[in-house]
Amino acid sequence: MSAGPRDILRLLRGHRRWVALAVLLTLAATALSLVQPLLVRRVIGSASPGPVIALLIGLFAAQVIVQGLAQYIVARAGEGIVLGIRLRLVRHLLRLPMAAYDRHRVGDLLSRTGTDSTTLRLLIAEGLTDALTGAITLAGVVALMLWLDWLLFLVVLAMVALAAVIVAVVLRGIGVASLDAQRAAGAMTADLERALTAIRTVRASRAEDRETDRIAAGARSAYEGSLRMARLDAVVTPAIQLAVKGSFIVVLLIGGLRVAGGKGSLADLAAFLLYMIYLVGPVGMLFQSLSTMQQGVGAYRRVTEVMAIPTERDAAPRPASPVPAPPLLEFRDVWFRYEPHRPVLRGLSFEVPPKTHVALVGHSGAGKSTVFALIERFYDPDSGRILLDGRDLPAVGRSEHRTRVGLVEQHTPVMYGTLRENLTYAAPEAGPEELARVVELAHLTELLSRLPHGLDTDAGEHGMALSGGERQRIAIARSLLARPELLLLDEPTAHLDAASEEALRRSIRETAGECALLVIAHRMSTIRAADLVLVLDEGRIVATGGHDELLDTSDRYRALLGEHAGP
Template sequence: MTPDAATVTPAGRPRTGPQEVRRVLRGHGRRITVASVLAVAGSALALAQPLLVKRVIEEAGAGIGTGRTIGLLIVFFLAQAAVAGLARYVLVRTGEGIVLGLRLNLIGHLLRLPMRTYDRHRTGDLISRTSADSTALRLLISEGFTDALTGSIGLVGVVALMAWLDWVLFLIVLAVVALGSLVVASVLRGIERSSLHAQQATGAMTAELERALGAIRTVRASRAEHRETERIGEQARSAYAQSVHVGALDAVVSPAIMLTINGSFLLVLLIGGMRVAGHDGSVADLAAFLLYMLYLMSPIGAVFQALSTMRQGLGALRRISEILDLPGEPDTAARPRRALPAPPPDVPVLEFRDVWFGYEPHRPVLRGVSFQVPPRGHVALIGSSGVGKSTVFALAERFYDPDSGRVRFEGRDVAAVGRAEHRARIGLVEQHAPVLYGTLRENLLYAAPDAGRDELDRAIELAQLTELVARLPQGLDTEAGEHGMALSGGERQRIALARSLLVRPSLLLLDEPTAHLDAVNEAALRRSIRSIAQECALLVIAHRSSTIRAADRIVVLDGGRVIATGTHDELLDSSDHYRFLARAQQAGETVAG
């Protein structure tokens, strides 16, 4: 994605700034209309005041009493202040509501993107689009759009009345304003471009910081704090340079506006005064026109400043639109687990039929993989690193869909079942076993928030967590820490196991569940696995020989293909590759012991 690339819709058409703004404002028409009506009313009350001043001057010159007109002027003045304040409040509230809706939409969309999208984008940059970019967008909506709307309404009214009062003086003002507008317009284009670059640099900085903090122990152990500071600082300096450039360009806008307004005011005062002195105009008309000139300063300044603010916000809006335009993962809405007809007892819970898949085109990871997992029992998936074991798990969970072939679950093609409904029947325990920030209870109930106390106790017991809960200072309400760092690796893995068991899955996927366990806990977990295998199917990525031998059936992967299946003893007799893996594993465990 190039820095200057325009946002592109799914249909391939570039999305322009106005199109993006219209999409953001969609659904808020009623509030915007109310605020616009109030703004029009406030502008009308303001525009009537110079005419009342003109009338006061004319009445005083004719010797007529002015008290009634002055009173009406005071009423209009106070009413205009009240209505203008209310209009601005409604506009600001509407703008904040728009930003809130966009943030909620962006958060929900980010959590539902296909896995391939996460593979291509850095997490820190995605977070930046939700935080820093949406904050910049707030200026576009809350301030830029508000000022543009109120300023435009006032500007139209002032221009119409100035042209009606004295079209010659109006043409002079128009010429000066047009000249100033040309200067401002040329600056605004640079502001939008530099603002987009600044937002991109900020996103890159956030991504680099997230990268370093996510591996802070490795950073410290490698004494790489200075290098990481320089690496992140490079992006920070880039964001600084672009932001300073935006500020420099924005600094040109305000003087240009002031020169435009003050220059036109001085010309009107000079030419209008000469005309009055030559008896070619009235003092009342000149006073009213000059008052409108004063009134003109506010809407012109508001419109020009709004355009500058909006140009800065458009860079953020385009970055947000880039994400919103990405297609989300279909059918992931949360829904209750449906009571589907139970499959016949002999139907595999999971079946791969000639499955081909690659993360990149023309580079398959799985090459015609076929195997079955029975509805009960323990199946081990083994092979060297990089042969596709984790990819099998990803396809079973429908994080990806196969390029060809079929994945069937409980006798049904997974493509015919909603993703959320499908995932509700599968438990997943990853090797690194992520633990979220929060209490131990919140982590255990994450996949099944409505689980009862008995179900929770059962899962804790099966996952060998009873002792851990008993010795924690606040039991289940103890904080797990950021990324679960208050817990050991084995404890995090058992928490992930208990979390998966609470949903009572038909299939439980375990990625090397004994990797972080000592011998005592490993033996206890093997007993749990035997118990769990009586209730549901287990598919386990295994490397330890003890875990492999405990399996009822073993599937051997090599080169992205299934090359052998059977029990431990059967494979020792029939598969040279399995014997090689078994000897290598036993040698490794002997050395480790």
């Protein structure tokens, strides 16, 4: 994949005026410089050169000022382009389907937002601008050189054509090497993110050297890719020297012989040679810009690969059909698979009544977490229907649906920031009274009284300043603050000691009066607290009822309780 004109113009959206202004200023500076050899020509042939010299100095000063302004505008446009690409990438990355996060490593996605978006600045702000100004300036220099001496110009053209052939050969290799280097840098970032996220496990397993070797391998691959690109790019500079300096020597030799033979004037030769000096700029700019743009192609491809992934759709394609007195949540013959020919859910059907505490139990791999993922619409079922309050989930926008469903994960991610920022994450407009309600409901009052700054205490990276039980209760309070109609809890007591578990059970009983609870449960105490127990086995519900009822009627339920024997 290469970056075509339409692709570049799309990336320039919102910055075309600045890039156009930079090009115009660069052309103005070039025009000021192109006039100077003609003035030198007049100085050589003039009896009173004073006024011409003054004009020459003025033009040179104006050229310097205009060129400096153009360079600043190019830099400004480049940074603006990088900012725009990063903002679009961030918005896009946060709205991808969950399956996309399963296929891509987080560190690699981070690399595309950081390193790759910066590299794109070379492609657009520097490569494109230099290519445009170099081409137009080259056209002006060529016209004036043809006007002065077309025969000498043919000599220059032959040398430039030879250099162009050399540059064309290496450009393809630069593009390939650029893509390899960007991919290797992405893999290195992903490996580093993997190690830092699990740094305590790394240290406890004495795996620092192994992780260093793994990350270093990615760094070396990126180094080798960049080195291949540098070797190819190094060919461009000698090619430019061949085109300009080589032709300068040849023109000086041929032109000097012609002046000595009376077939040309010294003033014309001096002006032509000055234009050859000016030729270094546009020819070098044009060749180097092509090399720079090829270096940006790898980053462009990696960014567009991510942007091409469709985002999660939030539209409601059809109006809802009213259903009288429906259950709050209903699965009807739902089938789902992550991979072809390996179904996880097989015709799953069950109901969750309003304001009811329901426990979902089953062995590992039975499909419990998949049920939660489908309820949250992280994935859509392959077939069957899922209804919330009598409405098919596809008939409701994802954002609207998620305002009615809360989720507390087993590993309870706590964001970097204060406890207040974590609690109000799903309800940023919540007031002090609402905060006080969920703090009490989740039994966080004692914790906050011990912290130096209460709700404004930093939670630490990934909440590591808190215990596992404290993180669990904060996640529950965060979900309750949004007042969901259905709250999903993935084994909420897994990380709690006996005292905290008892406090949480009281919270769950009180919460059941506000919304329905669907709890993935393994502990006997969590299962007993439920009004209804659903037994899931190989993607199907095999038994439904209360705890005591299932003890009498379900062999599978009794076997599960034996596997998860505990308080």
